[in-house]
Amino acid sequence: MGLKHPKGPQKKIKDLKIDPLFVQEGDGTIPRDRLGQDETDPDLAYQIVHDELMLDGNARLNMATFVGTWMEPQAQKLAAETFDKNMIDKDEYPQTADLEMRCVSILSHLWNAPDVDKATGCSTTGSSEAAMLAGLALKRRWQHKQKAEGKPADRPNIVMGINVQICWEKFANYWDVEMRLVPMEENRFHISAEEAVKLCDENTIAVVAILGSTFDGSYEPVQDICTALDRFEEKTGIDVPVHVDAASGGMIAPFLDRDLIWDFRLPRVASINTSGHKYGLVYPGVGWIIWRDAASLPEDLIFYVNYLGSNMPTFALNFSRPGSQIVLQYYNFLRLGMEGFTKVQQYSRDIAVHLASEIENLGPFELITRGDELPVFAFKLKDEIDNFTVFDVSNRMRERGWLIPAYTFPKNREDLAALRIVIRRGFSFDLADMLLADLKRQLPLLERQPEPVHDEKSGTGFHH
Numbered sequence: 038m039g040l041k042h043p044k045g046p047q048k049k050i051k052d053l054k055i056d057p058l059f060v061q062e063g064d065g066t067i068p069r070d071r072l073g074q075d076e077t078d079p080d081l082a083y084q085i086v087h088d089e090l091m092l093d094g095n096a097r098l099n100m101a102t103f104v105g106t107w108m109e110p111q112a113q114k115l116a117a118e119t120f121d122k123n124m125i126d127k128d129e130y131p132q133t134a135d136l137e138m139r140c141v142s143i144l145s146h147l148w149n150a151p152d153v154d155k156a157t158g159c160s161t162t163g164s165s166e167a168a169m170l171a172g173l174a175l176k177r178r179w180q181h182k183q184k185a186e187g188k189p190a191d192r193p194n195i196v197m198g199i200n201v202q203i204c205w206e207k208f209a210n211y212w213d214v215e216m217r218l219v220p221m222e223e224n225r226f227h228i229s230a231e232e233a234v235k236l237c238d239e240n241t242i243a244v245v246a247i248l249g250s251t252f253d254g255s256y257e258p259v260q261d262i263c264t265a266l267d268r269f270e271e272k273t274g275i276d277v278p279v280h281v282d283a284a285s286g287g288m289i290a291p292f293l294d295r296d297l298i299w300d301f302r303l304p305r306v307a308s309i310n311t312s313g314h315k316y317g318l319v320y321p322g323v324g325w326i327i328w329r330d331a332a333s334l335p336e337d338l339i340f341y342v343n344y345l346g347s348n349m350p351t352f353a354l355n356f357s358r359p360g361s362q363i364v365l366q367y368y369n370f371l372r373l374g375m376e377g378f379t380k381v382q383q384y385s386r387d388i389a390v391h392l393a394s395e396i397e398n399l400g401p402f403e404l405i406t407r408g409d410e411l412p413v414f415a416f417k418l419k420d421e422i423d424n425f426t427v428f429d430v431s432n433r434m435r436e437r438g439w440l441i442p443a444y445t446f447p448k449n450r451e452d453l454a455a456l457r458i459v460i461r462r463g464f465s466f467d468l469a470d471m472l473l474a475d476l477k478r479q480l481p482l483l484e485r486q487p488e489p490v491h492d493e494k495s496g497t498g499f500h501h
């Protein structure tokens with residue numbers, strides 16, 4: 038959510054003048070940025086809020102976000118039935134607490150925890166909170182180790198690719214951990230094992246590997262990173278754990294890339310997070326963090342809440358939170374099973390691969406990724422095109438309601454500007470063909486343009 042701040046956009050909010058047919062008393066205006074003196078009729082209040090929100094984009098045409106925008110009607114019904122549940126109230130809602138624990142078990146199985154009974158974990162508000170918890174556990178573990186060895190524990194660092202999602206910058210900033218970033222190089226748009234290990238030392242609390250880079254949907258080489266860290270340990274005696282940020286890929290790879298070894302099958306992987314509200318197919322508001330065993334989550338970070346007269350361990354940044362998202366996650370697990378998830382995710386990948394190759398065939402574009410890892414692909418304009426930019430393409434497509442973000446890459450590829458398309462549940466081949474038709478219609482207009490109109494300053498955010 039935005040922060041109201043003096044440095045933010047300043048907007049004078051005028052009072053709302055109500056349709057005179059609905060005015061029952063007063064002067065027919067309602068203040069919008071402070072509490073009104075009187076109450077408003079509920080139907081009128083509903084209509085006002087409903088109407089204002091019509092100006093929000095159409096979530097289904099939003100090709101920028103990874104976050105769930107469609108669920109089955111049965112899920113919507115369950116959501117409406119469970120909006121009132123506070124998941125922290127384990128004593129009042131023991132069954133919701135039970136569903137949460139079942140989801141943790143399901144994910145521990147899915148990610149091949151060596152002993153599911155020993156794996157530990159919980160729901161979070163999303164991968165961002167999960168990253169904070171994972172990072173805190175790694176930092177605390179490292180501090181304990183340093184202190185036990187009589188070494189200083191005040192200068193921790195964490196190693197990752199420059200393509201990490203902003204939540205890791207927050208983690209480093211908020212919890213005083215030095216961020217060591219591996220830059221991009223030529224056509225390497227994410228971390229490499231070799232470069233990661235070069236940045237490690239005895240103050241490294243972990244290497245973060247991303248299963249599914251938000252920049253281009255590519256998987257980072259988790260297994261190679263682990264192997265390189267094994268060799269690093271043999272040479273130096275320094276044992277650096279790995280955390281996998283599988284915000285998206287944690288719910289793709291187990292179904293579509295079953296031979297890919299990226300999870301707890303690698304002994305060095307201490308913890309994994311995913312966003313339930315991305316390819317876990319739930320509406321916004323849920324993520325998951327799993328530790329391979331209790332030793333990976335230091336006991337002194339855990340708090341206990343009352344649960345049916347006994348003590349339930351918790352680890353979270355916040356306290357009260359809706360229980361409905363957990364219910365919806367469990368619904369999806371129950372509803373889809375291995376087969377269902379495989380079908381849903383395969384359909385998204387098929388669309389991504391199809392759309393990517395069709396876009397490649399249009400002529401002016403060059404693919405950076407092909408949609409065959411995450412169902413996500415990034416593409417750029419061919420170098421010889423100088424009369425329009427990816428930002429122009431993004432703007433043109435917006436005229437038809439499509440939100441396709443354009444953005445520049447970070448160090449050392451600031452020269453590269455790309456577009457990115459995310460395919461997720463609720464998007465169909467039919468919609469893909471419509472998107473393609475709109476892109477084809479816009480291209481002749483763009484090609485006739487004498488010079489670029491939009492640059493990166495008019496770019497759209499994509500860090501979802």
Ligand SMILES: *Cc1c(COP(=O)(O)O)cnc(C)c1O
Nearest residue numbers: 163164165202251282284312501
């Ligand atoms: C989306 C994303 C996040 C942040 O996840 P939220 O669930 O939105 O908090 C973190 N890491 C990666 C790789 C992501 O794709």
